[in-house]
Amino acid sequence: MATGRTHRPATRSRGIPEATVARLPLYLRALTALSERSVPTVSSEELAAAAGVNSAKLRKDFSYLGSYGTRGVGYDVEYLVYQISRELGLTQDWPVVIVGIGNLGAALANYGGFASRGFRVAALIDADPAMAGKPVAGMPVQHTDDLERIISDNGVSIGVIATPAGAAQQVCDRLVAAGVTSILNFAPTVLSVPDGVDVRKVDLSIELQILAFHEQRKAGEDAASDDGAPAPAVAKDHRKGPDGDVPAVMPA
Amino acid sequence: MATGRTHRPATRSRGIPEATVARLPLYLRALTALSERSVPTVSSEELAAAAGVNSAKLRKDFSYLGSYGTRGVGYDVEYLVYQISRELGLTQDWPVVIVGIGNLGAALANYGGFASRGFRVAALIDADPAMAGKPVAGMPVQHTDDLERIISDNGVSIGVIATPAGAAQQVCDRLVAAGVTSILNFAPTVLSVPDGVDVRKVDLSIELQILAFHEQRKAGEDAASDDGAPAPAVAKDHRKGPDGDVPAVMPA
DNA sequence: ATGTCTTTGTGAACGCGTGCACAAAGATGG
DNA sequence: CCATCTTTGTGCACGCGTTCACAAAGACAT
Structure with missing residues (x-):
């Protein structure tokens, strides 16, 4: 996504892994939708499906915030919305x-x-x-x-x-x-x-280019041709080239 | 980022790790800038600085594409621009x-x-x-x-x-x-x-919420001293309890 | 040629994130 | 109160990604 990846490694976040933080907004959105439909509780399985993640991952994520679930029942929607909002700092302006x-x-x-x-x-x-x-x-x-x-x-x-x-x-x-x-x-x-x-x-x-990479991979699985020659100004010599074109020293 | 993060694990990409693919556009942008300034070659150290990554990581990334550098000199800018463009599928429309x-x-x-x-x-x-x-x-x-x-x-x-x-x-x-x-x-x-x-x-x-999380953590670092102790009070009976703490969250 | 200097390419160690699988916790019913 | 069923919380193993550190490759000077 998009997104940003230029943040510091700073994982000293008092225990909450960066990957988990990045998913909390996703959970929050799904929970908010449930809340609007007045759903009282939700299991990790259901919520995980709504958020598009693995249920074990979701439970582990929540475990970093504390134990907010009830075994045999699931999670209280309203309470969880509040906890995640607070953790993300959304209770302030x-x-x-x-x-x-x-x-x-x-x-x-x-x-x-x-x-x-x-x-x-x-x-x-x-x-x-x-x-x-x-x-x-x-x-x-x-x-x-x-x-x-x-x-x-x-x-x-x-x-x-x-x-x-x-x-x-x-x-x-x-x-x-x-x-x-x-x-x-x-x-x-x-x-x-x-x-x-x-x-x-x-x-x-950048996002588009990443998509193009996979798209090309999908499309040209068999037609692994190296397209038309767009005239590579500098033909070099790469010995271990999988394709085997072996140029010489680069010109200046 | 946006990154984007809902993509499949599909890493069967014939060897090129997903993380590397995500950085190629970054390298390409830096290389294009160098190309426009007619810089002929660039070292991994310089290019890494321009792209904001570790130089060892950059070299390893390029190694997945093949051996395009010259030891003692660096990488040929034009040639690398072409190779990365081709790998990303940008030579086509x-x-x-x-x-x-x-x-x-x-x-x-x-x-x-x-x-x-x-x-x-x-x-x-x-x-x-x-x-x-x-x-x-x-x-x-x-x-x-x-x-x-x-x-x-x-x-x-x-x-x-x-x-x-x-x-x-x-x-x-x-x-x-x-x-x-x-x-x-x-x-x-x-x-x-x-x-x-x-x-x-x-x-x-989502990006904003992630920023807010870190922002809140930065702001509350002063009072972080008392936070060191293991949080004992696991509010268990908060469950839909005494309404005292009603979520102050908004929808949409 | 030989030696020195620069820079690449990569082996290896480490840490983070993921997902399985299961025991513990609580609900529910008899 | 006991048995059973559901669902959480997590120990553990595995794989990916990052980084260090260094040998090898080539440029360059003598």
Whole structure:
């Protein structure tokens, strides 16, 4: 997924493995759906099916949070919703800023998923002076000049970067300097941040490329031909090449 | 990431580990940047730094593709760009359809990252009759009724779902039935697909929730001292109990 | 040629995540 | 109170991924 994989190994999370943390939102979503249908309890088997995971894995995940189930019965839906929400920190309000109000940034601002669960879009920020003041998702866009003040005034600790790749690192540096310690990066760039700052990335083109790899694998299982020659400018010499094309020293 | 995480274990990928495949696009991006600056060769150390990974990991990743480096010198940039592109299947053209042209779908249609490398938006599809014919990103939106024909006519094997959660599974089923075998899902739902179909998901709210978890942990580190002791009070009788702690969670 | 220096490619150890399989815990019924 | 049935919680083994550390390969100078 998508997603982000640029986070620190920091698994000192007091016992809760990173892989488990990544699944908690999934469980929470399934539980919320059950809660809305007023289902009182659910077994690990049922919930696992709804979340698309193995039931043993789910039980082990919950065991890191404590023993919240009842043997012979299952888990209490409401209680579990509360526990997971608390563990994820969703019982408090997280003001978020979105920087870069282009197509994607605007779509994110309008996306309901943000506001729905403890997250509140505190400000929209863009570098284009022409955007300043224009309303997007019922909120005026503010100029980058005020970034530091906005972060500070609203106590923002989570920032979303939706700028072009070229501007991302600079924006990131300013966000971090202003006090942001968690960043969700949509720009196709590797961000470097100091220790203590978490970065997760969402990269559409990477996801597509991974799909293309598997797609190719599926399609060309027999037609393992090495397509037309797109004229590899540099033919090199790779001896152990499985295909056996053996070039010489690379030209300069 | 988005990563995406709902993909099958399908690691029978003829030797190339899934984790490596997920990093190839990252290397490719860094290499492309070097190529544009006409840098002829690059060492594993330099490239690893640019891609934000460990250099040993990078060398091992490349070793799965074959031996493309020259000891004492490094890797030939152009040649490596070609090899990785070929491995990822980017030397061919991948027609893609986007289903669900709301805020997010429209942003995706306009996103340059799609067209940039081997991917071509073949059609935009939406269920709203009012959208039909309206141009988005210089391309007329087509109605869901024609989904099967569009897939078939264009030989589409990759579909992007950007519909509301409620419609996602249904759209997914139709895509799969029409011949799509790779799906990139932006809807906040677990999709179930038959074997042989790959699904990757990008879920904004999940990413944010993971960040919130770490953010909360960072914030509460000051008072973490008392946390060292094994949590004894396992609230057992919280079960639907004295309502004192009612979940403060919200739906949707 | 020979030696030195750089950088790759990889063997091996380690740690994390996953899933099986089962004992313990509690519900339920007689 | 005992027997049986359901479902949790987890010990254990296995496999994947990461990282270290080093020998081998080639470049380059003398």
